[in-house]
Amino acid sequence: MLARAITHALVGLDARRVEVEAHLQGQTPSFTIVGLADRACQEAKERVRSGVRSAECEWPLGRITVNLAPASLRKEGSGFDLPIALAVLGASGQVPRDELERHAAHGELALDGRVRAVAGVFAVAEGARRARLRKIICAATCAPEAALAGVEPVPVWHLAEAVAYLRGELEPEPVAARNGAEPPSWPDLADVRGQERARRALEIAAAGGHNLLLAGPPGTGKTMLARRLPGLLPDLDSEASLEVTRIHSVAGVLRAEHPLVTSPPFRAPHHTASAPAIVGGGRGPRPGEASLAHRGVLLLDELPEFARPALEALRQPLEDGVISVARAEGTALYPARFQLVATMNLCPCGARGDPAVACSCSAQRLAAYANKLSRALLDRFDLLVAVPRPRARELAGERAESSQAVRARVLAAQAALASPPRRSDEANALLTRAVERLPLSGRGRSRVARVAATIAALAGSGVVGPQHVAEALSYRAPKELTSL
Ligand SMILES: Nc1ncnc2c1ncn2[C@@H]1O[C@H](COP(=O)(O)OP(=O)(O)OP(=O)(O)O)[C@@H](O)[C@H]1O
Numbered sequence: 001m002l003a004r005a006i007t008h009a010l011v012g013l014d015a016r017r018v019e020v021e022a023h024l025q026g027q028t029p030s031f032t033i034v035g036l037a038d039r040a041c042q043e044a045k046e047r048v049r050s051g052v053r054s055a056e057c058e059w060p061l062g063r064i065t066v067n068l069a070p071a072s073l074r075k076e077g078s079g080f081d082l083p084i085a086l087a088v089l090g091a092s093g094q095v096p097r098d099e100l101e102r103h104a105a106h107g108e109l110a111l112d113g114r115v116r117a118v119a120g121v122f123a124v125a126e127g128a129r130r131a132r133l134r135k136i137i138c139a140a141t142c143a144p145e146a147a148l149a150g151v152e153p154v155p156v157w158h159l160a161e162a163v164a165y166l167r168g169e170l171e172p173e174p175v176a177a178r179n180g181a182e183p184p185s186w187p188d189l190a191d192v193r194g195q196e197r198a199r200r201a202l203e204i205a206a207a208g209g210h211n212l213l214l215a216g217p218p219g220t221g222k223t224m225l226a227r228r229l230p231g232l233l234p235d236l237d238s239e240a241s242l243e244v245t246r247i248h249s250v251a252g253v254l255r256a257e258h259p260l261v262t263s264p265p266f267r268a269p270h271h272t273a274s275a276p277a278i279v280g281g282g283r284g285p286r287p288g289e290a291s292l293a294h295r296g297v298l299l300l301d302e303l304p305e306f307a308r309p310a311l312e313a314l315r316q317p318l319e320d321g322v323i324s325v326a327r328a329e330g331t332a333l334y335p336a337r338f339q340l341v342a343t344m345n346l347c348p349c350g351a352r353g354d355p356a357v358a359c360s361c362s363a364q365r366l367a368a369y370a371n372k373l374s375r376a377l378l379d380r381f382d383l384l385v386a387v388p389r390p391r392a393r394e395l396a397g398e399r400a401e402s403s404q405a406v407r408a409r410v411l412a413a414q415a416a417l418a419s420p421p422r423r424s425d426e427a428n429a430l431l432t433r434a435v436e437r438l439p440l441s442g443r444g445r446s447r448v449a450r451v452a453a454t455i456a457a458l459a460g461s462g463v464v465g466p467q468h469v470a471e472a473l474s475y476r477a478p479k480e481l482t483s484l
């Protein structure tokens with residue numbers, strides 16, 4: 001007897017249809033799975049056999065061969081357990097085969113038959129929708145995520161429920177697509193006293209999606225400021241929302257109760273994070289922090305503390321907005337168009353840039369510190385800002401402007417930037433002079449031009465004037481940083 005279950009395998013963020021065929025013949029007991037990686041196959045066999053017994057079904061007597069087709073496709077993850085188990089039960093006549101073929105199924109089995117959540121159910125369900133399957137049998141905790149993809153989920157906690165459902169003995173619980181996400185609560189800019197210049201740069205960064213580096217002595221509010229950037233950004237539009245949800249699903253970081261991501265993601269990996277953790281890789285391969293920050297903010301707090309390979313790996317996505325992750329049969333492409341905000345001290349002891357304290361770093365240590373940040377990486381920051389120690393008077397002052405007020409200006413500027421402003425002749429002349437004087441790289445020039453356009457938009461000006469270019473240039477090479 002032959003039975004077939006349908007599921008999907010992920011290739012990057014793409015779901016490819018996989019048919020799980022189970023063939024039962026003869027009397028000699030054996031169980032073979034072909035079409036899976038060797039180790040995964042052995043593990044799946046154990047879980048499936050044990051799961052089926054725990055679901056009060058019979059493990060069929062005879063030679064069972066399971067084939068995951070197409071064989072050429074590399075299948076990773078444990079989501080194939082459930083369709084394999086159902087196909088085996090179909091082949092032995094314990095669930096109706098025609099019903100089975102009308103459904104997608106995806107989930108991991110525990111040894112006691114419970115169905116476990118796996119990463120990527122949103123993307124898998126999208127595949128099921130494209131394959132015109134109306135329903136997907138999946139772990140109950142993944143059901144809201146599957147529903148978002150426009151496929152009716154059949155939520156199950158245990159393999160026994162999936163069996164009962166396919167036999168028509170159990171009605172699945174209806175699951176509504178949960179579009180209403182919980183608005184995140186970001187800390188408020190009103191908490192940051194003084195630091196007018198850094199606040200201004202933060203507003204420009206938010207309005208234009210520019211990369212921002214805040215540098216200065218310890219305890220001046222750099223981390224505070226950086227963490228307040230996401231609160232200045234607009235919500236994601238519906239297309240971006242689905243795109244980010246897909247990435248977060250594949251990485252397994254969606255929240256079960258609010259699977260739809262509607263606000264710009266904010267990721268702040270620790271400085272001990274490895275290059276694969278930041279740009280992606282490993283098994284799957286999994287998207288990294290840079291992809292999880294797609295259409296949102298990536299904060300690298302204490303930039304020079306990050307391993308140099310991790311920082312260098314960010315150069316490609318900072319330029320192209322995508323990351324290619326090497327895998328056995330070619331490369332997977334993950335989107336990674338994020339806004340980078342970073343903080344740093346000006347020297348290892350932290351005193352540099354602070355008139356009240358003397359720096360105790362040796363010339364050697366200073367050089368090693370500066371060496372950690374390549375010119376190529378620094379060139380990708382549009383806004384470099386020195387954050388000095390605030391005056392006592394500033395710290396004692398009134399609460400500053402709130403995030404809400406700044407966000408309103410950011411949204412207006414973004415609307416204006418939808419039609420890029422023209423540059424005046426004087427603005428062009430100033431830009432040309434700066435290329436030679438600073439000097440600016442080709443990349444630097446176009447980045448300054450973009451920042452100037454953002455500044456003009458914030459000022460409500462339809463034309464980029466020399467004053468806008470001048471301000472943009474002032475963030476390009478502050479002396480505190482160029483002397484590093
Ligand atoms: N400008 C400021 N306004 C209000 N509070 C501030 C300011 N600067 C620092 N603080 C206070 O100091 C604490 C530390 O600030 P923060 O972590 O942002 O410093 P930092 O510049 O990132 O320092 P480090 O270089 O050591 O990481 C904050 O939690 C806040 O209580």
Ligand SMILES: [Mg+2]
Nearest residue numbers: 222223301343
């Ligand atoms: Mg800090």
Ligand SMILES: [Zn+2]
Nearest residue numbers: 347349359361
């Ligand atoms: Zn120092």
